[in-house]
Amino acid sequence: MQLKKLAVLCSIALLSSAESALADLTIGVSLSATGPGASLGIPEKNVFALLPTQISGEKVNYVVLDDATDPSVATKNARKLVTEDKVDVLIGSSTTPATVAIAEVANESATPQVTMSPAALPVERNKWVFRSPQQNSVMANAVVQHMKANGVKTLGFIGFSDAYGEDWLTSVTAKAEAAGIKLVATERYARADTSVSGQVLKLVAARPDAILIVGSGSPAALPQTTLIERGYKGQIYQTHAAANQAFLKVAGKSAEGVIMPVGPVVVVDQVPDSHPSKKVGLDLVKKYEAQNGAGSFSSFAGHAFDAYRIIEQAVPVALKTAKPGTPEFRAALRDAIESNKEVVASHGVFNMTAADHFGLDERSHVLVKIDSGAYRVIGK
Structure with a gap:
């Protein structure tokens, strides 16, 4: 009789434990803490140490993995997170190629993904994938409008030979043409390249009024320093990924005068108090730098926080339908991310729709010029 009673008690305990585990929300993260994308992934990783461990009364478990800026490793990470860790949502990765790799797993497993890179995907692979960074076309428009206003007639381009570079090239080509700006030279380079001398010689020979460099983090400095070494005197633009x-x-003095579009959190002390992201941005920068040192905050930390913010605001809505750990909850979370409105984050305000899984508008960027090694807001 005692053994039977003990068995019943054990069964109840196991059921209670299973129900408790079922209620936990698990967020799986794959980012580039090493490799060419490390200058993006490290600040992103630092953010996850600062995030709350509860959302709407549900315990949150974060599983953070390094994909070493390698799409094949990113795929393995995503499969592990989905099959072994049973995550409710994926975040990642830091670079576009790795992000696209994770997106394949997100779509196969019907798991929502919030990316930290502005990866462009065809419609059929976009259903489960949302982005925290600004869409490249939005940032390209800001850059081209500045070029037009400042008399640029000819443009040179050098960008990553991957999905990030190609998406920017597509966006800027169309917008430059519409603005009456002619693209006179187009060059590419790989993230791990150590020299771009050949490409830069061709760009300088074309004598464009301005040159746009499309890179990210420290690899974006290679064309920058080489152009200055080769005596280029025109205006150089970089993207928000730099x-x-x-x-x-890495770029040092050669970066002086560079113009780029950035999210408001990058220069949060320079944006007006009326900006919706001011309060959120100030709080994030304060917490981040208290943990990691003064001046350590970067745009990429903001993208990681915004990915969390998108999920945080969708969880209460999804919980009305199902509990974490179930396919029903993942589907409800996806739908909530897509339908939530005016989600205020550090880089702007998100309004996702079925047709727009970026969700950021003109409030998501300001133009800055690098002056004495610091970002200074400039007008259009």
Whole structure:
């Protein structure tokens, strides 16, 4: 009789434990803490140590993995997170190629994914994938409008030979043409390249009024320093993916005068108090730098926080339908991310729709010029 009673008690305990585990929300993260994308992934990783461990009364478990900036490792990470860790949502990765690899797993497993890179995907592979960074076309528009306003007639381009570089090239080509700006030279380079002398010689020979460099983090400094060494005197533009201390440190004085679009959190002390992201951004920067040192904050930390923010605001809605740990909850979370409105984050305000899984508008960027190694807000 006692053994039977003990068995019943054990069964109840196991059921209670299973129900408790079922209620935990598990967020799986794959980012580039090593490899060419490390200057993006390290600040992103630092953010996950600062995030709350509860959302709407549900315990949150974070499983953070390094994909070493390698799409094949990112795929393995995503499969592990989905099959072994049973995550409710995926975050990642830091770079576009690795992000695209994770997206394959997100779609196969019907698991929502919030990326930290502005990866472009065809419609059929976009259902489960959302982004925290600004869409490249939005940032390209800001850059081209500045070029037009400042008399640029001819443009040179050098960018990563991957999905990030190609998406920017597509966006800027169309917008430059519409603005009456002619693209006179197009060059590419790999993230791990150690020299771009050949490409830069061709760009300088074309004598464009301005050159756009499409890179990220420290690898974006290679064309920058080479152009200055080769005597290029025109205006150089960079993208928001170069907005971090690694780029500034490696590029050094050669970065002086560079113009780029950045999220408001990068220069949060310079944006007006009326900006919706001001309060959120100030709080994030304060917490981040208290943990990691003064001046350590970068744009990429903001993308990681915003990915969390998108999920945080969707969880209460999804919980009305199902509990974490179930396919029903993952589907409800996806739907909530897509339908939530005016989600205020550090880089802007998200309004996702079925047709737009970026969700950021003109409030998501300001133009800055690098002056004495710091970002200074400029007008359009």
